[in-house]
Amino acid sequence: MKSEDIRAGILASRREITDLLSEMVSIPSPTGKESEMALWLAGWLKSNGFSVESFDLDPERLTKRYPEAFYRYSFPYDNRPNVAGILHGKGNGRSLMLNFHLDVVDVDPSLWTRDPWKATVEGDLLYGRGACDMKGGGASILFAVKSIIESGISLKGDLIVSGVIEEEGPGNGILALQERGIRADACVIPEPTDMKLCTALTGGAYLIVTVRGRGAHSTMMWEGVNALEKAEIVVAGIKKWRDLRRGEMKDPRYAHTPDVSASSPVINLMRADNGNIGRIPGRAQVWTRATVMPGEDPRRIADEMQRVILSVTDTDPWLVKEKPEFTWIILGGRSYPAEIRETDESVTLFRESVQLVTGGDPELTGFVSPADMQQLLNIEPRTPTFMFGPGNIAQAHTEDEFVTVDQVLKTSAILADFILRWCGIEE
Incomplete structure (x- = not known):
């Protein structure tokens, strides 16, 4: 199967990706209560052939390793694991990490006109807490990966899918991932950038x-x-x-x-x-x-x-x-702005993937909200990272939060194409 067939297959799978995102939204995972979502992701990755590692954060280790970046949040760290799955490549290829955060901002259901913990689909809009920030991006990752696996294509480079806790806070989940030594040659985070290519954060x-x-x-x-x-x-x-x-x-x-x-x-x-x-x-x-x-x-x-x-x-x-x-x-990761060069090879190749799916060059933008991209770019080993994902950040953390299914589909097709370009295909 060719890469264009994978892209076309994803774009024709509206019902399947809607079902996947609906399942993810139906798992409540407010910050401090991510365990059920972590368990679900670990199971999904294992069932699709990934080697999976789940681990709780160790505040003492993180304080020692990152004294200026780690900021202890208000929740205990027991039974709130990060999850990382590795799909091992055949060798001689570049590795890639696709990262999303498991936690969402908690809700006051009385302020919603819909059930925040149940996906409601109305036309092209899918409502629910986390639909935009950022389970829509997570669904884009998982559907892209599943489509490649089911195509029978083997990658040269390793592919890592990570789900981290506490992004809606000081970003300690991504710090723990780095401290664990889980890294790649590049990383994409599908935060809600409205399908603009984010190369900078404040x-x-x-x-x-x-x-x-x-x-x-x-x-x-x-x-x-x-x-x-x-x-x-x-x-x-x-x-x-x-x-x-x-x-x-x-x-x-x-x-x-x-x-x-x-x-x-x-x-x-x-x-x-x-x-x-x-x-x-x-x-x-x-x-x-x-x-x-x-x-x-x-x-x-x-x-x-x-x-x-x-x-x-x-x-x-x-x-x-x-x-x-x-x-x-002032935190060592989140307080510092971050940016990646527009000429970085990962950015260049990703723009080509966007052009293939959308027919146009993505708008380059800066993000105004803190995100895990900052730690990955600012803290050793400094992984080249950018963000591109479905949904508009203005919808994040709001009542009746939503994402457009069309953007989730297109982001997934773009990610699938970029995975093949970056990691390489074993002939």
Whole structure:
């Protein structure tokens, strides 16, 4: 069977790929509860001829190996395994990893108009939690791989399919995969890029600003200094930073989001003492995030943002005396931006696969959300990685999340063609 026959067969398999994705969506796997999805994937890979390894994360090992990148999340790591399957090639070919994350963002079912844990198909749209982010991409991988196996074609290079936990967090699952020594000559992650070829990601430095006031009885506000009101001055400093950053970056890959460099939202504004309604807050916190563009250093951006905020808070006599406390969270993987050269051979060959299936060259884009591509590009052994997948990131984490089945089909056909190009066919 020829590669064009495999592509055509995938594109004609709408019902089969819809059934596969529906099965995946029906397995709830919010972060912290990925075990059932991991078990399902391991079984699927074994039944299709892969050598499979499932393993829980070891926080102590990861802390020792990646002290700046590992950030312990709020869930225990028992019975939440990563899964990696290897389809061994015949030799003399390049290896390829196809990676997707097993976890999805949890839901409040009362906000949905459909059952979030059951796929609902309406025309070309398939609804359900994770349909877009990123079980649609996972289904594209699995159907591409299955189509190649069933064709009888043997690959020269090894093919790795990995499913990792905790992508919807600090990205510790992909770190554990790297620490385990599971790697390839290139990696594709079918995150929801709307079938655009993502060669760059922004980073992010997270900031908690603690403001001290002076607590007092709420009926005698003149006796205290309201920390929440002083925190509003910090918010004004954040807004000044946004204004300075707006339009500063001209990276064409972010033309669709021209103000991404200024994306520093107030994530939380809260009192941080043990007070109640009868007490003026004596301490408050502001949480925010500084976007770090490709080519920028997160520590430099953190320093610049802090100086701008202080330039505003220093206009207030109380905050001159009681300086705000800045706590930065900068992770070795997720805080740093990442990019792959457009001339990298893996990118060039993938573009050819896209052209064969869609008839046009893919648009090159940058991703604004953290993703496992950052760790793979930024942390040794630095695997050449890019993203291309079905669904629009604007649908991720939303109520009534959906993906278009047509994009899942086309992505699968593209992945199948690229696997054959990259790994090589044993004659």
